[in-house]
Amino acid sequence: MRCATRRWRVSSRFALAIQWVTARFMPGGSVGFTRVCYLLEEPYMGRSLAGSRVLVLGGSSGIGLATAKAAAAGGAKVTLASRSTDKVNAAVAQVGHGAAGAALDTTSDAALEAFFSTQPEWDHIVVSVAAGRSGGLHDLSLQDAYGNMNAKFWTAYKTARLARITPDGSLTLVSGYLSQRPNKDALLQGCINAALESLGRGLALALSPVRVNTISPGLIDTPIRAAMPADRKKAMLEHAAATLPARRVGQAEDVADAILMLMTNPFTTGSTLFVDGGGMIS
Numbered sequence: 299m300r301c302a303t304r305r306w307r308v309s310s311r312f313a314l315a316i317q318w319v320t321a322r323f324m325p326g327g328s329v330g331f332t333r334v335c336y337l338l339e340e341p342y343m344g345r346s347l348a349g350s351r352v353l354v355l356g357g358s359s360g361i362g363l364a365t366a367k368a369a370a371a372g373g374a375k376v377t378l379a380s381r382s383t384d385k386v387n388a389a390v391a392q393v394g395h396g397a398a399g400a401a402l403d404t405t406s407d408a409a410l411e412a413f414f415s416t417q418p419e420w421d422h423i424v425v426s427v428a429a430g431r432s433g434g435l436h437d438l439s440l441q442d443a444y445g446n447m448n449a450k451f452w453t454a455y456k457t458a459r460l461a462r463i464t465p466d467g468s469l470t471l472v473s474g475y476l477s478q479r480p481n482k483d484a485l486l487q488g489c490i491n492a493a494l495e496s497l498g499r500g501l502a503l504a505l506s507p508v509r510v511n512t513i514s515p516g517l518i519d520t521p522i523r524a525a526m527p528a529d530r531k532k533a534m535l536e537h538a539a540a541t542l543p544a545r546r547v548g549q550a551e552d553v554a555d556a557i558l559m560l561m562t563n564p565f566t567t568g569s570t571l572f573v574d575g576g577g578m579i580s
């Protein structure tokens with residue numbers, strides 16, 4: 299942990315030394331780390347990602363890819379994984395900074411177990427795997443429904459069971475606004491997202507002191523809607539931009555930015571963070 303300074307970088311030892319001195323000699327008790335940064339007139343920057351091992355499941359596209367790029371730019375050693383080797387290779391090239399990739403279908407228990415058994419501890423893991431096709435109660439086949447639950451919910455659950463994460467590290471799950479704003483045409487998606495948000499809170503207790511949080515995106519312009527007819531997609535995004543309080547459509551980078559905060563803020567755990575342009579209140 300360290301705080302940035304215009305003139306020099308204050309090491310955690312220096313800040314801790316100030317805390318110790320104040321605890322020893324100040325009648326009111328010690329001054330916290332954040333306060334020390336403030337007293338030094340420097341912005342508090344949370345934990346640095348420099349040198350940390352970051353895994354992004356579903357990291358070859360959209361929110362996962364933007365998160366992988368942001369973490370790598372912040373100095374992390376990033377590994378991204380998804381099913382398609384071509385997408386993984388293309389994403390690794392885009393992320394740069396020595397990123398690694400793995401072709402991995404997280405719905406396969408055996409593949410996921412084999413992957414984690416060969417890996418040392420991670421500092422931070424983000425699960426951004428998308429479910430498949432959505433649909434209403436009678437349009438979505440039960441086979442697709444089970445597949446969606448498998449890809450999105452069980453991937454997160456199994457990752458929490460299998461992955462080794464450093465005690466001061468984090469696990470971030472990605473849910474979605476349908477958890478709070480159900481849609482009859484994507485009924486199960488809302489249930490999966492609600493289950494993930496509950497899972498995130500439970501895991502924050504079960505994996506403590508590893509911090510576990512859930513990010514709940516609103517409408518984000520990513521390749522997830524690649525199969526949607528272009529004119530329908532355009533109309534949907536324009537409507538969102540005109541009606542959301544933020545008056546814009548979300549970008550993958552908006553969500554990645556918030557995920558990095560959840561990774562690095564040492565006092566945030568068990569929370570669900572809505573990055574939805576105000577969709578929840580409109």
Ligand SMILES: NC(=O)c1ccc[n+]([C@@H]2O[C@H](COP(=O)([O-])OP(=O)(O)OC[C@H]3O[C@@H](n4cnc5c(N)ncnc54)[C@H](OP(=O)(O)O)[C@@H]3O)[C@@H](O)[C@H]2O)c1
Pocket residue numbers: 355356357358359360361362379380381382383385386402403404405426427428429449450472473474475514515516517518519520521522523
């Ligand atoms: N975009 C939005 O508007 C929005 C809104 C709310 C919530 N979300 C949620 O945010 C998450 C990320 O969405 P996105 O928009 O970034 O979607 P995206 O661009 O389609 O990315 C999804 C990623 O998941 C990977 N994936 C899918 N199935 C997989 C599997 N079985 N094993 C491993 N990887 C798998 C895909 O790669 P492969 O195809 O190579 O496997 C891809 O890298 C999803 O959970 C989504 O539901 C998105």
